[in-house]
Every structure is written in C-alpha cells, then in structure tokens.
Amino acid sequence: MLLFIYVRHIRRYAHDVPWVHLGVALFGNIAFVIGSLFFLSxxxxxxxxxxxxxxxxxxxxxxxxxxxxxxxxxxxARAVAAAVGTDPV
Incomplete structure (x- = not known):
C-alpha cells in the first residue's frame, strides 16, 4: 500500500524536483563507500x-x-504533442 502511494506521488511530482533523485543516489553511494570501509574493522x-x-x-x-x-x-510530452497536433517524441 505504501509503495502504491509513493508511486502515485512520484508520478505526479518527481519531474518538478529532479535533484531529489540525485541526492538519494549520492547518499546511497556514500553509504556504500562508508559501509565498505567499515568492513575493514x-x-x-x-x-x-x-x-x-x-x-x-x-x-x-x-x-x-x-x-x-x-x-x-x-x-x-505526448499529451502536449497530441494537443498541438504533432508526432509525440
């Protein structure tokens, strides 16, 4: 249920804040590097x-x-192209 709500929310608003995905990816990559270093001890x-x-x-x-x-x-983009009457991308 929570995933469904997340998917609906992302479909509506994620294009407005694309930097959020970069921030999540940066956090994940940093956590992987730190986790890798933690395995040395x-x-x-x-x-x-x-x-x-x-x-x-x-x-x-x-x-x-x-x-x-x-x-x-x-x-x-398809909706805009259909409204204008051109081929969608």
Missing amino acids: PALTRAGTWLFVVASWGLLVGVIGEILARYESRQR
Whole structure:
C-alpha cells in the first residue's frame, strides 16, 4: 500500500524536483563507500552491513522515482504533442 502511494506521488511530482533523485543516489553511494570501509574493522562489521542495507533501499527508491519521473515526462510530452497536433517524441 505504501509503495502504491509513493508511486502515485512520484508520478505526479518527481519531474518538478529532479535533484531529489540525485541526492538519494549520492547518499546511497556514500553509504556504500562508508559501509565498505567499515568492513575493514571487525568491530564495525554490523554497522557496515546496515549501511549496505540502507544504501540498497535508498538506491532502489531513487531508481524507481527516476523511472516514474521519466515516464511521466514522456506522457506529458505526448499529451502536449497530441494537443498541438504533432508526432509525440
């Protein structure tokens, strides 16, 4: 249910704030790097594992948002093209 609400929200508003997807991706990549460094110390292995889990979910959410934003952008371009009477992109 929560994923459905997220998908609806992203389809409507993600094209207005494309930097959010870059921010989520940046956070995920930084968390992966820090998690990798944490694996070098046995005392920090558990924290590194959780950083990997959080980063994976963050990147998944970011990619889903980016896909939906691009889809919505194409839908809007088609609607505009249909209204103008040209071929859609």
